Amino acid sequence: MIKLIVGLGNPGQKYSKTRHNAGFLLLDELARIEGSEFSLQSRFLGCLAEVVTSAGKVYLLKPNTFMNRSGQSVSLVMKYFKILPEEVLVVHDELDFSIGSMKLKFSGGHGGHNGLRDIIAALSSKDFLRLRIGIDRPANAKLVADYVLSDFSKQDEGEFEGLVARFASKFLLLCSGEYQAVMNELNAQA
16 A cells, blocks of 8 residues: 655745656645645655545655755655555656656666655665656757756646646555556556
């Protein structure tokens, strides 16, 4: 069962609509759909929301530590609520997938993603679920840093909204532990 969903991103208005904040954006919309609101929790170094499902409570976390230090916030929440790594889903941007696509996977390396790298180091484990959200890759590899910190285009926003709706429709199934069924469906649509 999933007990914690972490959206990766950077805090502040400057980054709010950027591609790198795909995790934050998905969690904002999920909280809205589920009738929950985020509140700043300084003891967790982030913003936390709570959703009650038929499978139990699920916490939504947006670390306030900037992407590269996300592990601090994640580990604090996990320790406080006694959550195991395999009960965590981390939602993050993925350069190697096209806009509007997403894939769910369990475990693995960080693939060069600094937010994942920090979470793996803080937890001393790579055994958690990841929802990788496609943001595309710029043609020029030297422009990656500027690209991920740029806003979604209007067309890309539409693709992203469709992705969020698809994920939200699988939220309860995922929370109840039906990972393989959700994985098969989401990954087939990628």
